[in-house]
Amino acid sequence: MFETKIRKVGNSCVLTLSKEALAVLDAAEGDTVYLVRTDDGSLALRRHEDDFADAMDALEVGARRYDKAMDALA
Template identity: 40%
Template sequence: MAIETKVRKIGNSLGIVLPKEALQALKVEEGATVYLTEAPNCSLNINPERPGFEEQMQIAESLMQRYRNTFRELAK
């Protein structure tokens, strides 16, 4: 599913408005927290807040930082 939306000026920032279809696919409502995570090829993933997600991301970021040289070598 591809949903098109535009980047808009919101106050002094830029933002996007998620259409109804995207909110239904993410199973989120107004006021919900979503996480943007970096993905390959200059893209982002949008993940709704799920129990334990933030803790998992902190663990993953800690491991990536600790073993960054190892990951860099593996990526070659």
């Protein structure tokens, strides 16, 4: 587990990741990462991968298109 703080920078808040955390993510400065809600309601930090990004785009399109059906199933 890695600990970090949320800091205010201008009008935004940022998380600082240690060198060790970046190594685990296989990420570097300037890379795109995603915060993803997991089944238990927590958040996971994911490195950008084309397949994952495509899947998330498809999920967003489907969620908008079938929002009433998804609400009925929930």
